[in-house]
Amino acid sequence: MTTVWISGAEEILRPPEDGLPYLRHDRAGELRLEGGDLMLSGDRIDTFSGDVDLRVDATGCAVLPGFVDCHTHLPFAGWRADEYEMQVTGVPYEEISRRGGGIAASARAFSATDDAAVLAQAAGLAAEMLQSGTTTFEGKTGYGLSVDAERRAARLGRALGEQVAQTTTVTGLFAHAVPQGFTADAWMDEVEGIVDATDVDALDIYVESVAFANEHLERLGRIAAAHDLPLRAHVEQFATNRSVPIAVAAGARSVDHLACLHPDDLVPLAASETAAVLLPGAEFLGAEQVAPGRALADAGAICVLGTDLNPGTSPVSSLPAIIGLAVRRYGWSVREALLACTLNAAYVLGMSDAAGSIEAGKRADVILLDTPASHLPYRFARNPVCAVFVAGRPAWVRPDSAWRLQGSV
Ligand SMILES: [Zn+2]
Helix, strand or coil: CCEEEEEEEEEEEECCCCCCCCCCHHHHHHCEEEEEEEEEECCEEECCCCCCCEEEECECCEEEECEEECCECCCCCCCCHHHHHHHHCCCCHHHHHHCCCCHHHHHHHHHCCCHHHHHHHHHHHHHHHHHCCEEEEEEECCCCCCHHHHHHHHHHHHHHHHHCCCEEEEEEEEECCCCCCCCHHHHHHHHHHHHHHCCCCEEEEEECCCCECHHHHHHHHHHHHHHCCCEEEEECCCCCCCCHHHHHHCCCCEEEECCCCCHHHHHHHHHCCCEEEECHHHHHHCCCCCCCHHHHHHCCCCEEECCCECCCCCCCCCHHHHHHHHHHHHHCCHHHHHHHCCHHHHHHCCCCCCCCCCCCCCECCEEEECCCCCHHHHCCCCCCEEEEEECCEEEEECHHHHHHEEECC
């Protein structure tokens, strides 16, 4: 078994106690950021020191659990930079969508691109994410908009997981947009069939005026329960639809976006085990309302951050950038932001027993910053990640930090 000894760190982020499935945000201040050393033994975080194959000089570094990005739309084909220009010059997203842009444009690109090219683009983005510290990520289907294409998207999502360094999951966002020729009700009949026939780790739905309604969310909740799959939902992004109480009643693992969360739904959400996944990249680039991140944290919600990496509303792959936005726009502390893209994000993916925090026995997914953690949001848009370990092995080391590693694994 190979061993890695990370020594002299200025800070190591640890939870207040081991074995927590999540930490509510009113307790984020209990996260510890103390100096010290860390042992990686094989693919696990360990507690004792023995023979060492690789020594890592972490002088001046913050050592964090690898980031978990629980909300991306990988894989997708192409980009929509032209739409971004329309959007910033004043054309509303719903109008772009009605003109055949938006999700439909990405669906056309997806169907016109062969498997190898889709996977090559997604693997390139996964490499970018790795260099920004993301060691686990979720991807979604949703750019298929037909039964066959949605199943292809799920299959390509699995294939991506085989190719990349990270641990990945696949969410079936089969109810993303209503395909041409279907009503929302008729498409939900198809969704039921896709779920029966497709290998995914969770189900998701987009509730919005141009997509699906609360009754479809309720129906997907029943489908998810029947298949023993976690339910997730894109809700309250552009309008207040009061979808949150329905998702919470259905036992959803997460509700994502929440820029237009109804004030009356905040406290019940915070008291539930449904995580509040906030996507400040989409909020910022889409000039959306700002989700009530401060109030959710104060109310003790399980708060989470994701990139929402997608070709339309958030072409952002960097969780350090997302952390910078969240700290400024939600008024969050550094610990609150870190919690939201480590342990609590792992909870959303059902992986907090194996990832998301530095604890003995968890997977040795660990990153080094070349600064204290406080610089992560403060030096906004700079990527301080200088080394990334996945399952106990160096998966990426920034060239100017190669001197920190001595030995080999
Ligand atoms: Zn999304």
